[in-house]
Amino acid sequence: MKSRIYLFALTLLLSGMSVNANAAEKNMTKAQTEVRISEMKQRVDQIRAMDMSHLNATERTGLKHELKDMKKELRAMDGVIYISAGALILIIILLILLL
Numbered sequence: 001m002k003s004r005i006y007l008f009a010l011t012l013l014l015s016g017m018s019v020n021a022n023a024a025e026k027n028m029t030k031a032q033t034e035v036r037i038s039e040m041k042q043r044v045d046q047i048r049a050m051d052m053s054h055l056n057a058t059e060r061t062g063l064k065h066e067l068k069d070m071k072k073e074l075r076a077m078d079g080v081i082y083i084s085a086g087a088l089i090l091i092i093i094l095l096i097l098l099l
Contacts, residue, residue: 009094033077040070 028036047063055063083091 005094005098009091009098028077037074037077040074044070 044067047067050063052060
């Protein structure tokens with residue numbers, strides 16, 4: 001009976017987790033990751049230094065999309081495991097019941 005409970009808890013735990021990383025970022029070494037991050041920081045500094053008043057609307061939206069894509073890429077490089085709130089509550093309840 002306990003093994004079924006542990007199996008059920010493990011299933012809930014694993015179903016609530018998601019790994020946020022792309023295959024390309026997984027294969028990068030630490031040095032390559034640092035180089036890519038420094039390149040992105042330089043590009044962000046270039047965008048911040050730009051005079052936005054002379055750009056038209058499509059160019060501004062293009063820059064916005066570029067910044068959002070870089071932000072997503074940085075988050076993907078982070079390699080953090082996220083647990084949903086429901087899974088966390090279930091884990092806590094199961095731990096209380098089992099202990």
